[in-house]
Amino acid sequence: MTIQRICCIGAGYVGGPTMAVIADRCPEIEVTVVDINQARIDAWNDADLSRLPVYEPGLDAVVGRARGRNLTFSTAVEATVASADMVFISVNTPTKTKGLGAGQASDLRWVEACARTVAKAATGHTIVVEKSTLPVRTAAAIKTILEAAQEDDQQRCFSVLSNPEFLAEGTAIRDLEAPDRVLIGGEDAASIEALAAVYSHWVDEAKILRTNLWSSELSKLTANAFLAQRISSINSVAALCEATGADVREVARAIGTDSRIGPKFLNAGPGFGGSCFQKDILNLVYLCRHFGLPEVADYWESVVALNTWQQHRIAQLVVQKLFGTVTGKRLAIFGFAFKADTNDTREAPAIRICGDLLEEGAQLAIHDPKVEPAQMARDLKQEAAAAADVLSGTGSWALAESVEEAVSGADAVLILTEWNVYRNLNWAELAGRMRKPAWLFDARAVADPAVVRAAGLTLWRVGDGED
Numbered sequence: 001m002t003i004q005r006i007c008c009i010g011a012g013y014v015g016g017p018t019m020a021v022i023a024d025r026c027p028e029i030e031v032t033v034v035d036i037n038q039a040r041i042d043a044w045n046d047a048d049l050s051r052l053p054v055y056e057p058g059l060d061a062v063v064g065r066a067r068g069r070n071l072t073f074s075t076a077v078e079a080t081v082a083s084a085d086m087v088f089i090s091v092n093t094p095t096k097t098k099g100l101g102a103g104q105a106s107d108l109r110w111v112e113a114c115a116r117t118v119a120k121a122a123t124g125h126t127i128v129v130e131k132s133t134l135p136v137r138t139a140a141a142i143k144t145i146l147e148a149a150q151e152d153d154q155q156r157c158f159s160v161l162s163n164p165e166f167l168a169e170g171t172a173i174r175d176l177e178a179p180d181r182v183l184i185g186g187e188d189a190a191s192i193e194a195l196a197a198v199y200s201h202w203v204d205e206a207k208i209l210r211t212n213l214w215s216s217e218l219s220k221l222t223a224n225a226f227l228a229q230r231i232s233s234i235n236s237v238a239a240l241c242e243a244t245g246a247d248v249r250e251v252a253r254a255i256g257t258d259s260r261i262g263p264k265f266l267n268a269g270p271g272f273g274g275s276c277f278q279k280d281i282l283n284l285v286y287l288c289r290h291f292g293l294p295e296v297a298d299y300w301e302s303v304v305a306l307n308t309w310q311q312h313r314i315a316q317l318v319v320q321k322l323f324g325t326v327t328g329k330r331l332a333i334f335g336f337a338f339k340a341d342t343n344d345t346r347e348a349p350a351i352r353i354c355g356d357l358l359e360e361g362a363q364l365a366i367h368d369p370k371v372e373p374a375q376m377a378r379d380l381k382q383e384a385a386a387a388a389d390v391l392s393g394t395g396s397w398a399l400a401e402s403v404e405e406a407v408s409g410a411d412a413v414l415i416l417t418e419w420n421v422y423r424n425l426n427w428a429e430l431a432g433r434m435r436k437p438a439w440l441f442d443a444r445a446v447a448d449p450a451v452v453r454a455a456g457l458t459l460w461r462v463g464d465g466e467d
């Protein structure tokens with residue numbers, strides 16, 4: 001079974017980059033990414049590659065090579081499904097906001113809609129691939145929908161695979177081009193091999209893991225739970241370091257050199273953000289309770305609780321250090337994205353921390369190299385004010401076009417995203433623009449402490465505390 005036409009439903013952060021890399025590496029396969037969001041498809045088709053809807057280093061080059069050759073972006077969902085021999089489902093699976101399991105379970109309405117679209121439009125033999133992150137046993141529901149369609153029309157048949165995506169935003173292209181592993185779960189060996197053959201164009205055979213459906217689905221939730229657990233663990237240690245005079249980076253170095261622990265994912269910070277970690281752990285928590293394992297659910301839920309606490313803790317300590325009040329004080333926020341090298345703000349720590357500071361009456365000048373002010377306004381649930389109004393004390397928050405503009409008249413700077421541009425700033429020059437006494441709250445530990453101190457700023461670093 002050789003795959004000639006791939007359709008991917010969902011042109012988001014996963015569908016777009018993943019399909020661009022498949023098309024780039026497999027020039028003989030026609031890859032079409034479809035979405036119901038016309039504006040998003042238009043942006044993927046923009047002649048100006050700097051205006052793609054997803055910002056990822058290297059993505060523009062990959063799209064530039066494949067688009068118009070064997071990579072197409074379209075809103076013709078049913079027609080593309082009809083001609084495809086493999087359909088990836090890569091739609092959003094956010095946490096449910098109401099109804100059964102609200103606040104924890106994944107909302108599967110978009111996945112079910114895709115299954116029904118495939119059931120209606122597919123022709124011949126179609127391999128359906130779960131690319132979205134899904135609760136374990138979702139494939140059973142997809143299969144039930146597809147089997148009902150098969151009964152209506154015996155000319156068609158389906159098989160379902162699970163192929164979770166492990167890319168991280170900001171490094172998506174690197175992760176896709178050189179993955180640690182590709183995981184394929186399924187019941188039909190021929191379908192598994194058909195998908196493995198696609199990846200084997202550029203991924204070593206030893207890195208293509210085959211397994212059963214349920215293990216594959218559950219591995220994705222578990223991988224994210226383990227990664228997030230490390231961050232909550234190191235952030236809990238960071239708080240203890242601040243209380244005791246230890247330095248979390250020294251502790252991380254000491255424990256990370258134990259090969260059983262390893263050095264990665266031990267950076268203390270303002271808590272994890274992003275669209276995946278919290279959503280996927282809460283989904284795991286929901287599943288554990290559903291399967292009668294409340295102790296297991298409580299264990300994983302504490303990872304999220306610690307993360308929420310860390311975010312509130314950082315806002316609170318800014319208030320405490322600034323003499324217990326930030327009302328009417330100007331604060332410069334450096335970084336709004338949930339991590340560097342992405343324009344994504346979903347669950348960004350900045351949202352909760354800025355929200356708390358605004359609640360306390362602070363005035364924020366927010367700088368980020370990639371996040372649009374309209375996105376910040378949606379996240380903060382407040383329209384932006386003019387920079388001049390924030391300076392004069394009549395506006396709550398404004399976008400700052402530069403770090404210099406952000407710090408002007410500010411009492412403190414709070415670094416929330418580890419953008420490279422914040423690493424080697426001229427702190428002496430910036431301090432000169434601030435109101436004295438002035439603070440730097442470095443929640444990412446990116447600034448050089450010696451330079452910051454020499455500039456006359458009082459420094460607080462996550463996991464190290466105040467000088």
Ligand SMILES: NC(=O)c1ccc[n+]([C@@H]2O[C@H](COP(=O)([O-])OP(=O)(O)OC[C@H]3O[C@@H](n4cnc5c(N)ncnc54)[C@H](O)[C@@H]3O)[C@@H](O)[C@H]2O)c1
Pocket residue numbers: 009010011012013014015034035036037040077090091092093110113114131132133134165166167168169275276
């Ligand atoms: N963002 C990540 O880094 C990442 C990494 C690994 C896995 N995942 C998982 O991948 C999935 C997709 O995540 P994302 O970040 O790409 O989401 P996203 O919101 O960026 O994109 C999803 C897209 O699907 C489209 N869509 C929804 N229903 C549709 C339908 N019925 N027909 C056609 N299009 C439809 C939406 O319009 C949207 O453009 C989620 O399950 C997520 O958990 C995400």
Ligand SMILES: O=c1ccn([C@@H]2O[C@H](COP(=O)(O)OP(=O)(O)O[C@H]3O[C@H](CO)[C@@H](O)[C@H](O)[C@H]3O)[C@@H](O)[C@H]2O)c(=O)[nH]1
Pocket residue numbers: 133165166167168169170224227231264265266267268269270271272273274275276277338339
């Ligand atoms: O040592 C660390 C590492 C990360 N983070 C934070 O953790 C969050 C998530 O970062 P990262 O995992 O790099 O980005 P994501 O794009 O959320 O990727 C995660 O979520 C994806 C979606 O499921 C998975 O595919 C990836 O494997 C998994 O790393 C960000 O806020 C980071 O700042 C830390 O605070 N300290």
